[in-house]
Amino acid sequence: MDELIFVDRSCSNAEKYVLRKKLFGTHDVQPMWVADMDIATPQCVLDAVGERLHHPVLGYEMMSDRAYQAQIGWIQRHHGWKIQREWLSYSPSVVASIGCALRAFSDEGDDVIVMSPVYPPFFQQVKNNNRHLTLYSLAQNSEGHYCFDIETLRSQITPKTKILLLCSPHNPIGRVWSREELFSLGTLCVDYGITIVSDEIHCDIVYEGYTHIPMASLSDELRECTVTFIGTGKTFNMAGFGISTVCIASPHLRALYEKERSRIHWGEGAILSHVAFEAAYVHGDQWHKNLMFHLSNNRKIIQQWASVTARIQISSPQGTYLGWLDCRALGMGDRELREFFIREAGVGLSAGLGFGREGSGFMRLNFAVSTTILEDALEKISMALRGRGDA
Ligand SMILES: Cc1ncc(COP(=O)(O)O)c(C=O)c1O
Structure with missing residues (x-):
């Protein structure tokens, strides 16, 4: 099974x-x-979808509280982070939500920090939304490990820097950022009033000896300035269901994001995805x-x-x-x-x-x-x- x-x-x-x-x-x-x-x-996902098909109506449905609670339970069990239900909203795609977040938390022409090399849609979303890319080059140390230098990053911040677009764990270099690294990065953002848009879609694929730490779980301050993307797509090989969530603790940031999201009207997603999402997190x-x-x-x-x-x-x-x-x-x-x-x-x-x-x-x-x-x-x-x- x-x-x-x-x-x-x-x-x-x-x-x-x-x-x-x-x-x-x-x-x-x-x-x-x-x-x-x-x-x-996973079979538990396929079974749940099959079961739902016994009901003959596939009309509009809300994503159930049970589905959100299933994700909350998983994140708590696997990453020790307690999320509140009201922080979460449905997304059909992390990349689409990154675009939405860029528009919600910055204006055209503002600077967005991206650590390169990185998953290419990060660049595309910044450019397509007419924001300016501030590229930070991740470099390898003498042992071949990628790391960043916080003072160089600081020197790249301008009054127009509004967002840090973080990939954690980082695709393609495979880094699972340490608590110290995340904390120094997060503190820099807090100091300069920068919103952290943290793509944590790979958070469940982490090897022995490493621990994924959700940026928003590091401190009260970081919780209030971080927007996190999490989902079942990578973890359970179900990207085809087009479902993930956006987690925003700050009521202020949530309101800005919701305003932007309502412009797009992507609704609550597909019924079968809701069912699959819940089953994966409960039984996976x-x-x-x-x-x-x-x-x-x-x-x-x-x-x-x-x-x-x-x-x-x-x-x-x-x-x-x-x-x-x-x-x-x-x-x-x-x-x-x-x-x-x-x-x-x-x-x-x-x-x-x-x-x-x-x-x-x-x-x-x-x-x-x-x-x-x-x-x-x-x-x-x-x-x-x-x-x-x-x-
Ligand atoms: C870092 C990262 N974010 C987002 C995605 C895609 O997410 P979605 O399919 O939900 O847009 C991927 C897929 O490879 C990825 O590696």
């Missing part, structure tokens, strides 16, 4: 397959790019444990592979199922690197440059696949490297 079931998705309309030709110019690649998994959505604990066991194993396999692959390094992900491959030692330009993975290795990865210029020389590999597929893909890459005399 809670076991993981690996599924061949090539015969459904899965983006990872359907978009291959468009993205890679060929159907002939093992797709390991978009951030979803080759694993069946054991499935999630099994998922983390599998992902931890795959993560180890990539780490071992990278340790013997002289010219590709991986800064080990602390969270997310995304491997951030440092290919700079191969000495290829970004176009050549991309072509190498497509034409010579036959794997469809996300090119690092798409995550900002700091991603130059990197590739992102989604390892939420079966171990067989992962090992096969890594072997293909090794063979391609050997073909170039590089392994």
Whole structure:
């Protein structure tokens, strides 16, 4: 019931397959790019949806209090943060809600801090909403770990800086920010009256030795200036249900956000999504444990592979199922690197440059696949490297 079931998705309309030709110019690649998994959505979710279909009316429905309480329970059990029901509202998409938050908490022309490399819609949402991007370049220290320098960040703040757009855990570099890091970042924002828009969609995919800390849980002050996005999409592989929530404790920020949200009128979402969301959070604990066991194993396999692959390094992900491959030692330009993975290795990865210029020389590999597929893909890459005399 809670076991993981690996599924061949090539015969459904899965983006990872359907978009291959468009993205890679060929159907002939093992797709390991978009951030979803080759694993069946938990049976408890499928059962709940099936059960709901016994009722013959699929009209407008509100998201139930039970569904919100299910999420509140999960967040408390897994992250030790107690959310109040009135802080939460439905969202069909984290990215859409980021756009809504940008409009709610800043004006056109205002500055928004984004730490790059990052999930590309962060850049697009800021630009498309006519805000100005203040890019902070995340850098690796001598051990290859990404970190930030609070004084450099401080020096980038202007009177027009209104929002910090945070990715926590961070896609694509896989950092799970520590309490100290979050606290220093949060304190900086409090000092300058900056609203923190914190995308925590990857919060449940965190490996042993690391702990996800919700930014808003750090202090009363941070709770009042943080807007958090959380959902079932990544955790339970159910992005196709288009459901997540926005959590805003401050009545003032909530009112601003609601005003903007009402302009869009995305309503309360789809009935089957409500049911799926509730079931996942109520019954998904054991499935999630099994998922983390599998992902931890795959993560180890990539780490071992990278340790013997002289010219590709991986800064080990602390969270997310995304491997951030440092290919700079191969000495290829970004176009050549991309072509190498497509034409010579036959794997469809996300090119690092798409995550900002700091991603130059990197590739992102989604390892939420079966171990067989992962090992096969890594072997293909090794063979391609050997073909170039590089392994
Ligand atoms: C950091 C991050 N935020 C948001 C999303 C997408 O969220 P949604 O599908 O709810 O818009 C993703 C998907 O990969 C992501 O990695």
